[in-house]
Amino acid sequence: MFAVYCREFKMVTHDVGIILFFMFLPLAYPIIYSLIYNPELVKDVSMVVVDHDRTALSRELVRKMDACDQAHVIGYATDLGDARRAIDSHKAYAILEIPEGFARKVGRNEASNAVMYCEMSLLLRYRGFLVASTNVMQEFSSELMTENIDRIAPLAETIATGDLLPVHNVSMGNIRNGFDSFIMPGVLILILQQCIVLAVGMAGGAQRESMRLTGYCSDNLAPSVFLTMVAQMLCYLTILVIPIIFMLHYVPLIFRFPMAGDALEIFAFILPMIFASFGLGFAFQSVVTERETVFVLWVATSLVFLLLSGLIWPMYDMLPVWRWLAGICPSTWGVEGFVKMNANGASLSQVSGPYLNLWILAVVWWVLGYCSRRWVVRPALMKLSSK
């Protein structure tokens, strides 16, 4: 076994392709991704105003809107058509239309309606405008309401001063509501899994190829398929230790993602996922006949894994067939547990469900990996060597 370990080590360190997966993927990818989303929030999105009222009150409304973090008023348009042109030429993403008689209605104690038309190309922009308009609306209304109550019923003043029933909201886990902190912890786990599967798959392809080219085969050294697999995994793990620590601990540290979990517990949790990914990789080897086919066969699955992880679309609302498919992916449980531990501060006992699933998956994928090595890869290699 040790001999295989050494041999494999030598083979891997001389294979630029695999080193690229082990080094570039886990070290550079998380940084590139995190940098893309690192501004976290969508701020100051442009909007135009069509003000048919032109009163002090309507101007105040616009001023308040502009003062919001999310919106930025780039100017007034004369009519809706003019504003529409600003949207069409991608200069602004929303129109605030204030109707004539806006201030008069407020003065008459009637409800006064303004309309905000939002361009819907991105949901985050719409969300920002919605939050901004809701805040402005509430602030405006409570100010006017206090004034009104003071005027109409001086008796009620004592009760209605300020906010009668304050409502607070607290964002848990991702406390800044940022996009980076939301998507990245899950993506880190996905990168880890994909990195392992791609590297193992590529090593399998390389083995068959080098067999074809040089006749060397690491399988000849050890009689046991299982021990060869273990030796290979240990060899890859030796190389991967630093990248894994970097990815799971230092990337969140650098980019200030939520880090509420206990580092040791997180590593304990991730361990079965790593095993399961290796098993998956060994099983994948059965269809890899050539080093480069791993790209064609595996890269696109990242997207499937991401969507199945429940991060973007909640698990409970998936079709049973997709939930079942999600259940057999190591990344699904890995993402779920990691996110809960890392962002929500769950302990290992609280994620015992995913943890147990990961161990089961590790066993299942290893059995499948063994089968693939024993009955697909090895006979193929034997056939090649006998040629």
Add this chain to the structure above:
Amino acid sequence: MKEIRIADRGFRAIMLRSLVQIVRRPVYWTGFFIFPLFMFLFLTTMLEKGLPTRVPAAIVDRDGTSLSREITQNLGGMQMVDLKYTPNSFSEARHLMQKGEIYGYFLIPENFKADLLAGRKPVITFYTNMTYFVPASMLFKTFKATAVYTKAGIVMEVVQSAGVDAESLSSMMMPVNIAARPIGNPQLNYGIYIANSFVPCLLQLMIFLMTAFSLGQELKYGTSRRLMQMADGSIFKALAGKLLPQTVIWWVIVFFMTAWLYRYSHYPMHGSWGWMLLSEFMFVPACQGFALFVVCVLPNLRLSLSVCALIGILSFSIAAFSFPVPSMYPAMGIFSYIVPIRYNFLIYIDQALNGIDVAYSRMWFVAYIIFMLLPFTLLWRLKRDMNNPVYVP
């Protein structure tokens, strides 16, 4: 790829050879058909509902009065929320959230009713687990609405008891109202954002990979020399014969994709089918042009495939399907414009979602043409490498 029977020269022979290669290897079937078709099915069925409904949540009622029970009932009656648990304390609720049973909870404090009636201003707090953005946002909206209604009801009661008639009250509660009108997607369907961007982006990835893979194979196994001979030494003829059958396959697939997305899945198509189809048809050679350019720069199967895979996967983020370019760091944002999918996405927004005049999207179509012309700057290099293929394992 081993020797192929058809030995005659010329364009038609090369096309035939390229087709035979595709038919013979399952890897090509997977790349051309299985992945894209699976993805169409996967994304559209997964996001069929548009928005997740009935988000599991909890309410912590520390007050236990008629008022707090009324709030619980109101909240439970909301469409978006499924009040699964009624834990007794904050920590119990937090525990449930950490375990992933619920996505958020609503907290009514002790002595809520008494404090409220005495004017001691009790605080209602709600907690949402923002690590799950979409369900938590739904929950946030529902919680906020419930809190605002509760507040309005109580203020109304108080003011009414002070002798104000009910007529003028409702307008007094909300004197200023800003109604949001989401144009093009009034149901706030989340599926259209994911499907309409991810499906073409996956196609871009597959086009990149298959183009680089099929050309790289020639270089790796040294069959490119034969290909050049068949094309009488003309790189244009060789590449056209090699890639045109693939282009046609991709055209069939994008046609199917357009029909699948806008016709059968009923995603918004507010503009003209013609421009949208033109965009998809131009998108295919644009992606091939991009991949060909990569192959010209790195005439090696593994390197060009690695770069194509890298860019193809990064495109899902860098092309700004969810996080807008102006909000990115400028140094990252500019990279969004180096991939064809960005223009596909922009045209989709202009033509399908917003249905505006095509003149506003003219520049995006020009971008496609630039991608198609890009490899011509380096074809001389590829010609040299195709004539003298070197494989570095």
